[in-house]
């Protein structure tokens with residue numbers, strides 16, 4: 001099994017070739033400097049250059065294209081809620097603005113596929129399932145569905161499936177029910193970043209790789225030892241923001257692990273179904289998410305060690321063997337009828353703001369935007385955020401700029417060791433809660449999980 005090498009999507013046997021990028025060899029001046037070559041930075045460049053083709057726009061990526069979460073994620077492109085509705089509804093626009101922004105995310109989900117091309121990014125429109133396998137998980141899904149209805153989410157967008165409806169789609173072992181939504185595409189993350197980079201470069205944007213910004217002074221950046229003068233700056237460094245001085249506690253880099261199996265045989269696919277390429281997630285507190293890949297493997301993510309002391313990062317996605325075992329045991333619990341072999345495991349960081357909700361923080365004085373904080377729902381959100389950044393810099397008043405995402409970055413995370421104790425303690429409490437719930441026939445959520453929810457302030 002391959003471990004690390006950033007991700008299977010970037011270094012697997014059929015990974016796409018990255019488009020040629022620029023190297024920064026001299027000082028430059030641009031209209032907009034974008035720091036971070038993930039989907040947020042690239043969609044921002046795309047939206048800006050569509051609207052203002054005459055602007056000189058440059059994207060600076062410290063490593064290679066897709067080095068961050070954008071090249072390592074699960075490839076589930078959905079219109080699920082990004083952040084906390086309750087938190088975002090406290091903004092001036094209230095509940096209406098929250099739901100209006102969710103519509104923008106839904107539109108963005110389809111736009112991503114239409115703009116980049118379904119075949120180019122191996123997109124399969126299959127919806128998503130969140131399956132319950134214990135009475136407490138089912139009770140939580142029911143309660144969650146009631147909550148969704150109170151926000152106006154109808155039967156067409158989200159419904160509860162009976163056990164036989166679940167197994168008609170995916171033959172998971174002993175499901176008790178599942179939430180189902182048609183709003184999801186399974187995509188190939190590396191193809192998505194590369195196609196987007198190509199689209200952006202075709203619009204005239206300079207995309208620099210191996211171009212780390214070491215000084216983020218507004219208007220005057222230092223990138224790979226060169227001076228970059230910019231009228232406006234967008235900082236789209238998501239989980240890696242924690243490496244910047246003055247921002248070590250702004251965004252928590254939460255680790256998520258992934259694994260793909262060796263390709264399944266046709267007989268194995270016949271055993272488990274999954275002909276619709278739905279994304280499949282669990283309803284346990286220690287969450288998993290998975291999909292059928294374009295080349296006939298199962299990709300599964302979640303578990304693992306959620307946080308490294310001092311907001312640390314992985315080395316090229318190397319994952320610990322315990323996490324691989326954990327993910328494999330989730331697969332054998334879900335599909336005891338088949339035996340699968342792990343082929344490649346890796347991990348990456350996603351960005352979490354203190355109130356678990358996204359932000360597009362625009363300092364009009366310095367014309368600097370900091371953007372991110374989508375937790376694990378960044379693929380459609382990044383296009384919304386990119387369009388929002390563009391409208392803000394262009395001085396437009398639109399549904400994007402009126403979104404509750406446009407707000408100052410939330411308050412900072414706690415200093416160490418509190419941050420480490422909190423993050424690891426909460427995750428451990430969720431694991432214990434899952435174990436208790438698995439042994440119980442009661443539909444009650446474990447008190448441990450409720451305490452952990454309170455502590456996490458989710």
Ligand SMILES: Cc1cc2nc3c(=O)[nH]c(=O)nc-3n(C[C@H](O)[C@H](O)[C@H](O)COP(=O)(O)OP(=O)(O)OC[C@H]3O[C@@H](n4cnc5c(N)ncnc54)[C@H](O)[C@@H]3O)c2cc1C
Nearest residue numbers: 036038039040062068069070073074076213238348378379
């Ligand atoms: C394992 C995993 C699974 C996930 N699964 C899903 C999923 O299935 N669906 C979904 O919607 N979301 C998922 N997410 C979240 C999603 O991938 C992210 O929200 C999204 O990719 C964020 O994009 P971004 O461009 O903001 O950040 P990133 O992709 O992290 O990009 C930030 C970039 O900034 C660069 N950078 C950092 N510092 C500097 C600097 N000083 N100078 C220049 N460049 C710098 C980094 O190298 C990095 O490439 C997952 C995330 C992970 C980690």
